Amino acid sequence: MKEASQLVGDLWREVARHEHIGDSVAGLTALVRSTLALKWLIVRRWDAERARLETVAEVGACEGLEARTILPSPRRDSLLSWAGKGAAELWHEREATSISRLCVPEGITGAVVGGPLRAGGELVGLLLAGPAVGEAERAREVFDALREPFAVALTNDLRLHELARLREAAEQDRNALLSRLARQDVSDAIVGAERGLREVMGRVAQVAPTDAPVLILGETGSGKEVVARALHAQSHRHAGPFLRINCGAIPSELIDSELFGHEKGSFTGAIAQRLGWFERSDGGTLFLDEVAELPAAAQVRLLRVLQDGSFERVGGQESRRADVRIIAATHRDMASMVRDGRFRQDLWYRISVFPILLPALRDRRQDIPALARYFAERAGERLFGRALSLDAADIATLQAYAWPGNVRELAAVIERAAILGNGQTLLVGPALGVAPVLSPRSRVPEEADAEDKADIEAALKKALGRIEGPFGAAKMLGVNPHTLRSRMRRLGIDWSRYRGN
Template sequence: MDESLPSQTAEAEVAQYGALLKVSEAIAAHRDLQALFRDLAHRLPAVAPFDFIGLVLHDPEKNLMKVHVLETAAARPLTTTTRLDGLEMPIEESATGWVWTHQQPLIIPSLAEETRFAMGMTALRGIGVQSVCLLPLTTAMSRLGAIGFGSLEPQAFGAKDLALLDQVAKQVAVAVDNVLNFASAKVSQRALVRERDRLNLLLEINHAVNATLDLKQLLSAIATSLRRVMPHERTALLLYEPEREQFRLHALNFDLTKGFLAEGELTSVDGTPAGIALRSRKPFYCVKADLQGFRSDIADRLLAEGIQSAYCFPLLSHDHVLGVLTISSLTEKTYETDDITLLGEAAKQIAIAVENALNYGHVLNARQELARERDRLQLLLETNNAVASHLEVRDLFASITTGIRRVLKADVISLTILDPELNQLKLYALDFPGQKGLLEEGTSYTLRGCPAAAAITGREPVMLGQQELEQAESEVSKRLVAEGVKSACCVPLLLRDRTLGALNVGSLQEGAFTQADAGMLSEVAKQIALAVANSLAYQEIAALKDKLAKEKLYLEEEIQTDYNFEEIVGDSQALKRVLKQVQTVAVTDSTVLILGETGSGKELVARALHNLSDRRERTFVKLNCAAIPAGLLESELFGHEKGAFTGAIATKLGRFELADCGTLFLDEVGEIPLDLQVKLLRVLQEQEFERLGSTRTIRVNVRLIAATNRQLAQLVEDKGFRSDLYYRLNVFPITMPPLRERTRDIPALTRHFAQKFARRMKKRIETIPSEAMKALQDYPWPGNVRELENFIERAVILTQGQDLYVPLAELKRTPSATASSGAATLEQAEREHILKVLRESNWIIGGPAGTAMRLGMKRTTLQSKMLKLNISRPR
């Protein structure tokens, strides 16, 4: 029986949990789907065998599958220029369509042998994919599409891979749904703002129409409102006189007129833009070239006024045309469809005013119509403003009930929300001042038989009389009748293809509502539907945000547990002097230069400075200047714009921007090239810089901590380092003493490292021999604390019992020999020790008497060590 299987399974599960944790991290870090999948493409290949990861979503309007994202794993980059982003496929020709339809995962082990899904398979084969694993992306509310993993190898995915990728898909589905909901909410919010502006304009026009019968005053008020929404220079009202077949320029609003047009004059109908609108009874748009083609006196005068474009709207009243409203501009302007619709609605109201002025006998009826329209628009405006002001649906409902009662004879108003999973309606909000207490908010009812059921299922307004209410078998209908309700009107809350619930009004009078009332309530319900959808999305996003915040807090605690950078071990006088200096300068924003040999703990001091400063809540960013090629160091420090140099495919933030309001630690600062030192000096002095490829100055507030193991003063004398930068860095120097000057700290450091590695390797080490401790204190440690740490790690590996085994022979070598042999000496000694135990156990690895047990490590760990050290059993 293979004893390695349980440990291998455990390690695989740990890797899978780590992968899922990384997926959560990626979801928390990205709101953009492209960036999320790019991150997943880099994180997941360590535990799942794929070369491509893609997102395919169902387009409900076209009823097809569309490729939104296709990313390539970093381990096997794409070698072809073929891209599938944006590819649209019929459901039956796409494997993702099958997954979306059946809501089941699908593994295709060999695309070469697959005969289904012709279009999708052809596209995948075109980029070299030989096997795929597809999983549905589904949330509690909707089926979104599918996530796909592709491999350049056949038979790449198995049951274990499917289990892991299924967990990934569940997390990704929530993230994708959040992004889509967030985008939808923003679009809805913009639509609400635009609708509010439109209704404000219509309300202003409505007020102007109601305020005066003088057409000139009316046009002046309307022109002011129109120009605020749709900029133009000239507004004119031409009234049609059928007896003469001419227009009379009755009102003109044109501050920049040159005198070629005058109010009151008569112009011809035919051969003019306004005449075309009049004859066709449709809006007509023309530009300068069109005006030049009319060859009429009015066209010539329009050109003389400098008119470059004009829109003409016929003023229609019942079956005849009263005139034309024109707006024109000194530039060639085009307007969107919504603007044209808005102008059309304005023209309708102006037509009413014109008819009122021409036929004063119908003023009373016109005013009643305008009053109703005003109330309707006011109600819509109040609803729009309420939707924009209230995220909580109950607050929105309370703010619009007064307006509804002002327009309708409503004694009871309610809002019901549909639960599609339970097929129930919940009485979410209720306004019924005179009720007897038979109806309560929060009560849920079965959809069947409810007064709003027909409106919800039919997606159309429904009006109910007393007879329909009394014949209904539902509990809510019986309670309405018991409350004395005799008529009701229910309109559905529709949002694209979803029905969210219903807005309901009831009256204690029979036949209280008309079809016009139902139409008005439908307009109100459209806006309430947006608010309900936004509220539900906000609640879901808030819950997810709270969840991610808790996960972030947990991860931060984990990181702090594993990487405690304030853990500086030792109590020697030399170390105490350093810590005293750290406490002194940490609370300031002064630049600190940390000097010391390699491995002496300069980064720990830098982190301690940051954690003790007022910037501790902000970012600590580090950069090893020696680890970055000289050509890329400037980009790492200051960032670059897209296209700044070859390979700069996207804008990148530099370390200074990342460390804004925080601390930037530059390790090995002595390795910075001379030409870059000038720019670094400017940032330190001015706290501003420009990215590569940009002329925009960016200001930052960064505290700089630098470190080096080189003699900067000597470098300045040798012209290898700028003197002005050296003096700017050397504001407060701190010198880390080498370990050979801290021999008093060696016992504490040894115990600390021994316990650290023992916990990691699941060993129990209780004592350190005094002879070994003395040898450790006598050794000069040219590699300082880092060398001691590595040496103790090796000692813990070699330890079999509870006493730390210290290979004293290594400490007896000369410092030069130790320095020259380095890690290779430790590795060779470890190899020899493992070979020795293997020979003693007759090359038996597992079991009670095996080598792994004698070395105090797992069998899989020993096998990994043997592979790394090139140890194999002799033939």
């Protein structure tokens, strides 16, 4: 028979090997049995919150034991005061004392050795065992050496459960928060829904409840993603995922894996199983952003899954289905791409069932004041902790501009104005002046500069070098004098050359 100290060492090693009490108890009991004849062994956990004892692991006990003992207040107090004394006890049967009746599950017969398991001064559970005939007294002596390793095994197990519970709760919180954010984005972020975007939002409302694919067309920065999210939020899929894919950024050798996922080990680098777009957006919406940039090989694959509704993971045999609604967006003229054979016609027919055309910002100037105010509040709050406001002159300046970069550019200009004004005020003119000058046709910068330079020089010539005033060049060009001056500085135009000419 083993020495008690060696036994304890072996027990600790066993405890360290397992995370779950269910896994460690079999090994621990076998070790104990090498020095002490036990019929059975039970570990019970004390759930202080719910005042109950629960059997969490057992070896050799008979079936049909009471798994859970609820201890209302007076009994709970007696258990705690008994456990506070700390020593193991020997009961010749379950009914021997009022404490043994609380600790030992109903259904156990014969002698029982029982002792509290404690961690950090708190009761965490009980260790109970049934010694073989003639072993009872020795069992009580050995028992105290067993309790610490068992207590640690039990607390490890509890911590693990607690972590899993917290992780689960955090995950749920996160999901709730995300869906709330998504809803908020939609409810308070579509500025102009009642004005310039009224028609667009009407189309969204029409198509949202269906599962029809939608194609959103609009210039860069016009709000295609905002509209796509609103569509998802108004659909019956709103609680499901919204997955945005940048179609221009798919590495061509990974197309299948991106779309359909892969099984672990299906190719070098596939170190774990990965779900593709379709499986990840199952029950929700797949937003194919910049769909015109979809590589040719991916167009073929996408068409197939849209036609068949099924696909396989790379390296997998099983045919899978996913319930996905497709929204695509592009700023390109796709009809001409289809004509020139740069985009598959069959795929185009599938995705262009219900087009929504998003007007450019310059074609809905009535939205500019509300958008500008919205961004001024947001930029001010974010950068300086207080909302900033615009005056009538600022609004007029903003409304006169062509906004080739649309809403995104407006947001950027307002943010720049807030920074230039140091959070005290908005310097809209200077902010616009340093904005990259681009025409709606998206000219190459050098060309744009040359055109601008020629226009400005012609105006200066007519205005005899004057910039401000009713006959000044700024008035002729329809821009703010501030803006004109900074553009001239950037283009290296010297007004004095035109003076008096």
